[in-house]
Amino acid sequence: MLRIAEGTRVRDLSEELKELTGEDVSKCIQCGKCSAGCALSPFMDLLPHQVMKLVQLGHQQRLFTSSTPWLCVSCEACTSRCPESIDIAKVMDSLRKLCLEKGYPPKEKDLYAFNTTFLDSVRKHGRVYELGFTMQFNLATGKALRHLGETLSLALSLWRRGRIGLVPHEVYDKGTVQKAFETAERFVK
Amino acid sequence: MTESSQEPNIELLTYSEVVEVRGFVGNFEVQIRKKPRYVDESKCTGCGTCIEKCPSKVPSEFELGLTVRRAIYVPFAQAVPNVPVIDPEHCRKLTQDKCGACAKVCPTGAIDYEQQEEIITRKVGAIVVATGYSLFDPVLYGEYGAGRFKNVITSLQLERMLESNGPTGGKVLRPSDGQEAKTIVFLQCVGSRDEQKGIPYCSKICCMYTAKHCILVKDHHPDAQCYVFYIDIRAGGKGYEEFVKKAQREAGAVYLRGRVSKLYQVGDKVIVEGVDTLSGEKVEIEADLVVLAVAMIPNPDAKELAKVLNIPFDDYGFYTEAHPKLQPVESATRGLYIAGCCQFPRDIPDSVASGSAAAAKVCNIFSRDELVVEPRISSIDPEECTGCLACLEVCPYGAIVTEEYQGRVIAKVIETLCQGCGNCAASCRTGACTIRGFTEEQILAQIEEVFERRAKVA
Numbered sequence: 001m002l003r004i005a006e007g008t009r010v011r012d013l014s015e016e017l018k019e020l021t022g023e024d025v026s027k028c029i030q031c032g033k034c035s036a037g038c039a040l041s042p043f044m045d046l047l048p049h050q051v052m053k054l055v056q057l058g059h060q061q062r063l064f065t066s067s068t069p070w071l072c073v074s075c076e077a078c079t080s081r082c083p084e085s086i087d088i089a090k091v092m093d094s095l096r097k098l099c100l101e102k103g104y105p106p107k108e109k110d111l112y113a114f115n116t117t118f119l120d121s122v123r124k125h126g127r128v129y130e131l132g133f134t135m136q137f138n139l140a141t142g143k144a145l146r147h148l149g150e151t152l153s154l155a156l157s158l159w160r161r162g163r164i165g166l167v168p169h170e171v172y173d174k175g176t177v178q179k180a181f182e183t184a185e186r187f188v189k
Numbered sequence: 190m191t192e193s194s195q196e197p198n199i200e201l202l203t204y205s206e207v208v209e210v211r212g213f214v215g216n217f218e219v220q221i222r223k224k225p226r227y228v229d230e231s232k233c234t235g236c237g238t239c240i241e242k243c244p245s246k247v248p249s250e251f252e253l254g255l256t257v258r259r260a261i262y263v264p265f266a267q268a269v270p271n272v273p274v275i276d277p278e279h280c281r282k283l284t285q286d287k288c289g290a291c292a293k294v295c296p297t298g299a300i301d302y303e304q305q306e307e308i309i310t311r312k313v314g315a316i317v318v319a320t321g322y323s324l325f326d327p328v329l330y331g332e333y334g335a336g337r338f339k340n341v342i343t344s345l346q347l348e349r350m351l352e353s354n355g356p357t358g359g360k361v362l363r364p365s366d367g368q369e370a371k372t373i374v375f376l377q378c379v380g381s382r383d384e385q386k387g388i389p390y391c392s393k394i395c396c397m398y399t400a401k402h403c404i405l406v407k408d409h410h411p412d413a414q415c416y417v418f419y420i421d422i423r424a425g426g427k428g429y430e431e432f433v434k435k436a437q438r439e440a441g442a443v444y445l446r447g448r449v450s451k452l453y454q455v456g457d458k459v460i461v462e463g464v465d466t467l468s469g470e471k472v473e474i475e476a477d478l479v480v481l482a483v484a485m486i487p488n489p490d491a492k493e494l495a496k497v498l499n500i501p502f503d504d505y506g507f508y509t510e511a512h513p514k515l516q517p518v519e520s521a522t523r524g525l526y527i528a529g530c531c532q533f534p535r536d537i538p539d540s541v542a543s544g545s546a547a548a549a550k551v552c553n554i555f556s557r558d559e560l561v562v563e564p565r566i567s568s569i570d571p572e573e574c575t576g577c578l579a580c581l582e583v584c585p586y587g588a589i590v591t592e593e594y595q596g597r598v599i600a601k602v603i604e605t606l607c608q609g610c611g612n613c614a615a616s617c618r619t620g621a622c623t624i625r626g627f628t629e630e631q632i633l634a635q636i637e638e639v640f641e642r643r644a645k646v647a
Contacts, residue, residue, distance in 0.1 A: 002465075004474040006372065006458070010414065010443055026438050030446070030467050053468040056443060058624075062470065 002059045016056060020094050027084040028052040034078035034088050044068040045107075048078055048088055055091070060102070069095040070108035109170040113140040123181055126171030130164040131155070190269040200311075203341075204274060208308065210316070210498050213587075213606045214524025219314045225304035227275035227283070228261075232299035235271035239291035239300065247279045249356075253346045255364070256356035261291050266354060275300075315524045315551040317507065318498060319544060320491065322530035325380030325387060325484040332451045333380060333481060335381065339365040340459050341452060342480045344375075344398060351405045361406055361413065363477050365457060370413065370477035373406055374461045375399050376449050377419040380484035388484055393534040395482035396423045400433045402480070403442035416474055417443040418449050418463050426538070445472055452479055485534040498525060499587045507533050518547040521586055523606050526550055548639035565626050566607040567614060573621030574599040580622050589613060595608065 004010060014025045016052070035047035046054070046068045054063050063069075072092040079087045102155060106112035114137055121133040137143075138151060157165045171177060193199045209220040228239075228351055243259035246596040251265045260279040263271060265477075281288035291298040303620045327335035327343065335341050340363050361370045367568040377395055380387035396419065403415040422444070436442045454460070461474040487506035490495075495502045500520045501509040508527045510521040518526050526547035530539040554560065569580070571594045571598075580600050581589040588606035591598050593633060600622070602613075613622045620629060 001473065004372070004416075004472065006475050011441055024438065026441070027434075029434075050468045053465065054514065056472070057445070057465065057468065059468070059470060062468075096573070183356045 002057055002062070004166075008058075010056075013058045013060055013063075016057050016098070017091060017094055020098075021087065021090050023087050023091050025052055025086060025091060027086055028056065029084060029183070031083060033081050033083065037077045037081055039075065039077070040071045040073060048092075051095070052086070052088070055095075055178045063095060064099040064102060064104035065107055067107040068092070068108055069099065070111050084086050110141050110143075113137060116140075122177065125168045125188035126174040126177040127169070130158075131166060132168060134164075190267070190617070194269045201269070203270065207497060208317045209242075213561065213603050214522075215314045215605070217316060217524065219311050219313055219316070221306040221309050221311060223309060225277075225306055226272065227277070227280075227300065227304050228273055229299045229301050229304075230272050230565055233272045233295075234297055234299075235263075235273075237273075238294045238296065242290045242294045244288065244290065245279045247276065247445060252349050253343070253515050254347060255349055259556070273517050275302075315526065315554055316498065317495075317526045317528055317544075317547045317551065318500065318520070318531055319528040319547075320488055320494060320531045322485045322534065323488045325486050327379050327481045329386055330379065331451070333479075334452050334454070334459075334545065335481060336460055338452065338454055338479075340454075340457075340477065341369075341481065342515075344395065344402065344480055344482045344561045345508050346479045347402055347478075348398070350411065352401065359409055361410060361478065363457070368457075368477070369410060371410075372474065372476045373413060373478045373480060374449075374459075374474055374476040375402065375415065375482065376461075376481045377415040377417065377482045378448065378484075379481040379488070382420060382612055389421060389488060390505070390534070390590075392482070392484040393423070394485065394536045397432065397536060398430060399480075399482055400424075400436035400442075403436040404440045407440035407442075410586055415440065416461075416476075417442055418461075419444060420446070420448060420449055426536075484519075485530060487531070491531065498522075500525060501585070502528065503634045507531065518543055518550060521608070523586070523608075524554065560605055562604055562607070563609050565609040565624055566604055567602045567609065567612075567624055568624060569602055569612075570621045570623075571595075571599055571601075571616075573619050575619055575621070576600065577618060579616045579618065583612040583616045585610065585612065 018024050022178055029047055030053060032049045034052070035041050035049045035081045038044070038048050044067060046062075048068065051063065051066070051068050069092045072089060074089045076089045079089045082088060082166065096106070115142055117133055117137045118128065119137070121128050134155070143151070155164065159166070194201050202223065204226050205221050205223045207219055208222050211218045227544050239261050240259050240263070243261045244256040245260035247260065248254040249256050249258040249306040260281070261273050261275045263273050275283065275291070277283045282292075292302070324343065326343065327333055333341060335343070342364065347361065349355045350357045350361050351359060362368065362374065363370050377399060378392070381390065381392035381395070384388075398558055403417065406413050406415055407596060422433055424430045437444060445463060447466045449461055449463040451462045453457050454461075455475075458475040458477065459479050461476050461479060462472070463472045464470070465472050491506040491508070492502060495508060499522055503509055508520065508531050510517050510527060510532060511521050518528060520527050528544040528547040532543070536544065567588070576593065576598045578600055579593070586608055588603045588608070589600050590603060592601040609624055611624050611627070613626050614627070623629065
């Protein structure tokens with residue numbers, strides 16, 4: 001239920017997004033082409049066009065408790081097909097950011113843990129340190145304890161084939177990677 | 190209007206109605222009832238002193254009750270002619286024989302309380318019917334509270350409010366307390382597209398004027414926020430889609446797809462209970478003002494006038510054109526044309542187009558000395574006709590009249606009106622009535638020929 005009382009500013013969210021991304025969601029005509037072509041939409045609790053509509057209505061509570069922005073893999077099929085040329089993937093990305101900023105817990109916790117652990121690993125080593133990343137991700141999500149035997153045997157067979165190393169292989173020029181992170185962070189404030 | 194009132198070839202008969210039409214194309218005789226306006230048009234200078242002095246105040250019809258007018262009044266500022274009329278139901282002189290202020294102050298002595306209704310006759314060659322439309326009464330929707338909630342108004346009332354010389358001077362105010370309206374909710378399709386309580390057709394113009402209202406509201410009150418509940422946005426027309434997008438993007442109107450279920454009052458707000466079916470979310474809005482886009486319907490007396498003019502009309506009371514695609518402004522009766530919303534809901538460009546088309550059709554008739562008629566029309570043999578007049582009853586064009594023939598009354602065809610439909614020929618008991626080129630002998634000969642050929646083939 002969306003309640004619009006006196007003083008409710010419905011357009012705040014779309015204006016905030018516009019400032020953040022340059023994308024005007026009020027342009028959306030609800031044709032549904034984004035939802036029709038989205039590979040992940042069967043797993044989403046809101047279809048991409050519904051997300052656009054809820055942004056127009058400024059329904060933050062519904063948006064920031066939705067799985068959709070987290071499930072979006074930024075394949076940009078929607079973006080390239082949108083008749084109003086809205087960069088929908090970009091909007092989804094910004095919604096993830098706003099969700100965290102506004103203090104809503106991410107709806108897809110595992111995905112969030114994966115993203116953060118992955119980036120942490122890259123930041124530290126300049127590339128992914130597979131073993132460390134896998135262990136950290138499994139610890140963060142509790143998966144390691146639930147499937148301990150399975151995880152260990154997988155790790156062992158991967159190590160035997162030389163797919164993962166025991167120690168991290170760092171890149172030569174970690175400074176450049178650091179710079180990339182810093183630049184990205186400037187955009188995220 | 191002013192231009193037409195000054196054109197020497199145009200006689201403008203306002204405050205009058207057609208009571209009878211006789212004759213046919215090129216030869217119509219129209220009887221017109223001129224209602225008494227109690228003001229002598231030839232003496233009145235339009236100074237307006239009488240209006241200022243009149244003590245009776247009644248809700249103004251033109252301003253839809255948003256303000257008052259006097260018992261002697263000019264309906265609206267640009268009315269032609271600029272001559273006031275006395276409303277006999279509210280005038281103290283005419284109802285109680287008191288007051289008489291207007292007659293006292295009139296500098297030219299134009300007020301005439303004794304004026305009587307007058308029936309005048311005019312001969313005309315063609316008739317264009319452009320009697321317009323009426324609006325659906327939203328009181329039928331109890332759930333919307335129209336008539337009960339002061340802050341629930343119709344689009345036409347908002348249209349008057351947005352007018353700079355209107356009752357609120359262009360400001361959008363809550364009728365309940367005169368406060369500026371900040372949150373305005375528009376409800377589309379009130380009465381239209383509703384087979385249960387309203388009418389099944391789409392009223393056609395509401396999507397566009399609501400978009401216009403959103404833009405104007407934003408223009409007059411930049412702080413205001415408009416919401417529009419709609420079923421479909423029907424914006425087919427030159428620049429129409431772009432205009433709706435302008436309302437959404439530039440004026441920031443929020444469109445919600447769904448019909449509102451109910452309105453109710455809490456304090457000085459009207460709560461709108463709706464849904465947005467696109468996101469699947471129920472929506473509740475605290476509104477200052479709710480505007481109902483009520484359906485266009487035929488005038489209440491449209492059917493009555495249709496009988497006077499002999500124009501067919503549909504189930505709703507809209508006048509029927511002779512052919513929906515090829516004769517869109519012609520009626521079934523030759524020389525009688527229909528234009529504008531008496532035919533079906535239309536916006537301004539469409540109404541202007543149909544009016545212009547009807548005028549062009551009239552010019553087409555008037556520019557010739559003789560009218561060309563179809564050769565396959567009815568003819569009645571006066572010797573055979575018994576005068577039963579079965580044909581007269583079935584003729585949809587009013588093309589059959591009676592005449593005296595050798596001391597008997599018989600039927601006669603007006604050839605300019607007959608369209609050759611054949612109803613009369615089929616109904617004729619004696620065979621006096623036939624369609625030229627389709628006599629019984631000719632039809633039977635054709636049938637025989639067909640069967641003979643078939644027999645040969647077999």
